[in-house]
């Protein structure tokens with residue numbers, strides 16, 4: 001088992017809470033993530049581990065289109081940590097919630113799938129202090145339900161979890177095709193942002209249809225995430241062509257909404 005405690009805890013905070021990670025591509029960066037990868041088998045079944053590593057790879061591929069290279073460490077960290085409590089029982093999730101003073105809503109308790117995002121995010125600062133970056137924690141926290149005004153990092157982790165190459169569920173395969181078959185690398189920044197929004201809306205539509213078919217409650221954050229993406233699309237459709245070009249100059253900054 002990897003000794004995660006040997007990873008240095010949160011270092012200098014640079015801008016009101018942003019975590020100081022090693023440079024993407026540095027030896028320190030590789031060592032940090034390798035330790036986390038080695039730690040995962042004690043938490044996850046082999047099948048889940050394959051999924052998590054596939055999400056990491058997909059997140060990096062998406063990041064090349066939407067984020068600067070230095071964000072790779074956050075993408076990899078969030079991808080590796082997003083399912084660390086996925087195999088907990090409901091009782092264990094509730095135990096973690098109690099420990100951290102979190103009160104799950106009735107909908108979250110009735111839809112235990114939503115609990116693992118809450119408990120995984122809660123555990124990161126104590127169990128993986130070197131990766132306890134606020135952006136990483138938020139990406140883990142919202143990777144299941146989504147939320148209104150998701151950051152680019154949150155969107156990419158949400159989508160990577162949906163379309164990673166280990167997914168064979170027909171709707172996931174279809175969504176993966178919808179994203180990549182459109183050749184987003186050939187698009188200009190504005191088109192690429194809009195493409196991501198459309199694919200994410202489709203992913204929320206699939207989720208909502210599934211929840212309705214299964215008679216499950218709909219988490220308000222999921223409705224809010226879909227609504228906010230639709231409003232974003234409509235706002236962009238109403239902008240003049242010149243305004244769109246202006247908005248495309250700085251694509252995919254972390255923390256901004258695409």
Ligand SMILES: [Fe+2]
Nearest residue numbers: 055082083161
């Ligand atoms: Fe996942």
